[in-house]
Amino acid sequence: MKILILNGPNLNLLGKREPSIYGNLTFEEFFKNLQKRYADVELHYFQSNVEGELINKLHEVGFSFDGIILNAGAYTHTSVAIGDAIKGIETPVIEVHISNVHAREDFRHVSYIAPNAKGVIAGFGLQSYELALISFL
Template identity: 65%
Template structure:
């Protein structure tokens, strides 16, 4: 089973930025935990701060991978283009958020992507990614 994790803008700074919200671990260290927990899966990782690059990655893997775990960061709330890319591919996408976006600023309460995703997982810290993978395995 091939799972692609896609992280959007500023998530390359996990472990450094806003530790009270996002914790003090880098995503790369958590990725190693996921890979060791799921040795039967091929878990690929991609991060970009650029909207078009995220769309290109969805197009590249969206017909061949078994699932996508997507944390689009702030693009979640603004990107019709990423929402359209999710709708255009056949690979199921699970939207994830490390923080509980509903406890944060009002603009974070709406996702442009959610209607095109299999589901949304938010507020469980890095464990949101594991929960998303579990949902893809169970499909």
């Protein structure tokens, strides 16, 4: 099984950025632990702060991987293009968020990804990614 974890803008700052919301662990540290726990799954990871690079990665793996776990960060609430890219591929996508976006600012309550996603997981910290992964198993 091949799964891509795809992170959007500012998620490269995990472990440094707003630790009260996002925690102290870097995503790379979390990803290494996830790979150890799920050694039978071929896990891939890509992060970009650039919308077009996220879309290109969705197109690249969207017909050959078994699943995509996507935290598009703020692009979740602004990018019709990422929503369209998900609609155009075959690989199922699960939208994830570290924080509970519905307990935050009103603009974070809107997702352009959710209508085209298999599901949405939010508010469980980094465990949101693991819950999404488990859903593909």
